[in-house]
Each structure stands twice: as C-alpha cells, then as structure tokens.
Amino acid sequence: MALSQGARPLRVYKETTQLLRYGILRQEPPWYRVVASVPPSTILVRTTPVEFGAPQDGPIAGDRRVKKSKRFFRPRHIQYPEDDLRKTFFADHPWELARPRILVEDSGNDSLNYDWSKLQQPGRALDGESVIQRQMWLMENENLSKSAAYDVARKEFYRLRMRSDIERRIAAEEARSVGAFFGKSHLQVGLELEEKALLAWKIKAQEAVARKQQRIEAMANPGSIDTETGDEDTTTDEAGSTGAPEVRVGQAEQSNT
Template sequence: MALSQGARPLRVYKETTQLLRLGVLAKEPPWYQVVASVPPSTILIRTTPVEFTSSAQDGPRVLDRKVKKSKRFFRPHHIQYPEDDLRRTFFADHPWELARPRILVEDTGNDSLNYDWSKLQQPGKALDGESVIQRQMWLMDHEKLSKSAAYDVARKEFYRVRMRSDIERRIAAEEARSVGAFFGKTHLQIGLELEEKALLAWKVKAQEAVAKRQQRIEAMASPGSIDADATDEDTTNEASGTVENQPSAAETSKV
C-alpha cells in the first residue's frame, strides 16, 4: 500500500479509502472497519482527568493544570516490618554491636526461619543483635510477653553469653602467654598512642600560634610607646619654654 511517508493516524483511513475508490487496493484491510468506527486519536498524551465532586449539583469540574505533583509521587511506599522497631531499639542501646563483623550473605533471605529461637544461641550462626531481635519476636509470639518484657529477657540472655565468651577469650589469652605467645599491642593501646601523638602535635601548633600572637602584640605596642615618649618630651619642653619667656615680678613693677 503506497501511503505517504509520515502520514498521520487520521489520514491513514482517508488515503486507504481513496485507494479503494481508485481500485489500487482490491479489498479492504482487516482494520478498515475498526478504524472507521473508532478513529485514532491525534493526541498522544493523556488528557486531563475529570474530578467528580461529592455534590451532584456542582457537576464535574476539570482539575487545575497548574497544580504541581508531589516529588514523592513516583517513590515506592514505605514498608515497615515488626522487626524494624525492635532493631531500632536494640542498636540504639548497643551502638557498638554495629562495629562487630557480620556475614551479610544469606541463602534465601529467610534464614532466620530455619532456626529454633526458643534459645538464643543457634548452631552455625554467630551471636549478634539479630539473634536478640529474633529471640524477642519468638518470646512475644509464643510466650505472649510484652515488648519490653521480651526485650529484657532476650537482653539478659545476650549479656550472659557475651560475658561467658569474654571470660573464655581472656583465659585462652592467658594460657597462650604462659607458653610464650606474644600478641602485641591491643587496639586500646594503639588508640591511646595515636591520641597522645595528636595531642603533642596540637601542643606544638598551639605554642607556635601563641608565639606569633605575642610577636604581633609586641610589634603593635612598640611604635605606640615611642610616640608616647616623644609626646611627653614635647609637652615638657613647651612648659619649660613658657616659664622662661614669662617676665619676672621686678621687671613688671619697673614697667
């Protein structure tokens, strides 16, 4: 079908009708009657929707085109899980737990469902804040404890396991030192040394800044003192000259 290039949708039907009338096309295309009954639209953008008010007397009114859409119109909805609030509370009370190394790789994303949270410690899983949260959820669902009561129970169990692990680690370190092991400086000692170096560097800079400031003060004060001395000498000379130039009482009586 020889249609003109860049033909608009409405002209397709007209040109096809003309081709049928001239005999160029032997039969109607399958879409001919459909386009004749439902003409294509020339506007490719969405039209302004009609807003129907609650009152039937007002009738429909067109939305204002000047109304700006919110910037969050295309943002996804915020999804809130029950564990999110528990995590927020736990890590607010224990911020240093976030500094511990964690394994972020999971098999299915629901690995916590494969453990029995009737107890805090699980085989094959390191103890962390997520263990406390899942334990708290289990107590709330199965033991019917309140949020605060379940949090206290899970938190005390967590403290007990942490203290036992700390004691075991200290005993292992002492046994290793007794047979000649050397561990070097601890993180606390390294941190204290770095802090002392930073304080010494700050002290040197502060002393240099104080010395420069003292020099500026002395440089500004020196010209002022010289001018003051000169002014005092001029005042003294003027006073002495005035006294010398005044006539004596005898000379005044002779006159």
C-alpha cells in the same frame, strides 16, 4: 512515511493503508496486520486509579480541578514488625553496629531456618539480629509484651557476651603461658596515635602563642629597637671622642721635653 506531528493513533493505520494502495510503500510494516486486528486506543494518557477508602462525594474524574498527588509514582512505604525492634535495640547498643557482620544470605528468610527458642544458634554469630529474632519468638510464642520480651532477650544476650569475653580472655592467658606473643590492641594503637596528634598540636600552639606575644610586644613598644641602637652608637662616639684628646696631650708633652 510522512505523518503529521499531531496524528492520532487510529490515523496511522489509515494513512499507511493509503500509502500502500498508491504504491508509495512497497512492503507492509511488521506492525500493520497486528494493528489491523488490535486497533490502538484513542487515549494514551494513563488515568489515575481510584484510591481505596476515598470519599464517594469527592470531585469526579472528569473535573479539571482534580490534581494528582505528587507521590503518586513513588513506592509505598513498607514497615515490618522487626524495624521497630531493631531501632530500639541499636539505639540502646550503638557499638553493636561497629562489630563485623556477615550479610550474605541464601534467601531473605534465613532467620526462619533457626530455632529461636534459644538465643545462641549453631553456625551463627551472636549479634543484634539474634536478639531481635529471639524477642519476636517470645512475643509470638510466649505471649510476652514488647518490653518484657526485650528484657528477656537482652539479659540472655548480656550473659552470652560476658561468657564469650571470659573464654577469650582465658584463651589469651593460656597462649601467653606457653610463649605466645600478642601485638598491640586496637585501643593501644589508637591511644598512641592520639598522643602523637596531641603532642604535635601542643608544639604548634606554643609556636603560635610565641609569635602572637612577639607581635603584642612590638606593637606596645614600637621604638624600643631604634632607641637601643641609638644608645649604642652614642656610647661609641663618646668613647672615641674622649680618647683623642689624651693622645694629643701626650704628644704635646713629648714635644716640650
């Protein structure tokens, strides 16, 4: 079906009807009867919706000077109350991000299945998210301010972390008492690797300093090597020249006798 490049949507149906009438098209296209019952719109460009809260005395929609915003098709920024709490907590406790965490959840609202009237939850590891949910519960149920709820949740978090550290240390001592052997910790392995790297760097630095010192000495005394070589050659020649006359004198005495 030959249509012009700038054909309008309404002309597609009319031209198709003419082609069917003259026998150029033998069968109706699948969309023919649908377009006949629901004709297409003449405007294919999506218009900009009216923004809520926009001034009423602004430029009208038909004005050519109206410009669309560059962020019109970008998703709107969504902010949750927990975002500010997470930002504060992890800024004060950056090493909590290095702890392994389980990110698999049954749904996006798994935190609602726990009772945050207490910080420690059965079946859930203690982490920064527990502090944030505990702080939210205190703000909503105890009517505490953001800073007061943060202090309460943070102190409970410190107390439980110290308790778990003590339990782990006691368990390790009990295991060693019955003959258990533990390998090197992550800190010990890291310190050994750091010492090896520093030793290798020290050797390379000493070699570089020695080469640099040699270049400085060579530039300061460029003829020292040639002078020493010339002195050795002169000493050898003098020794050879002084030894030859003594031999001649001895030969002359033997001939006279």
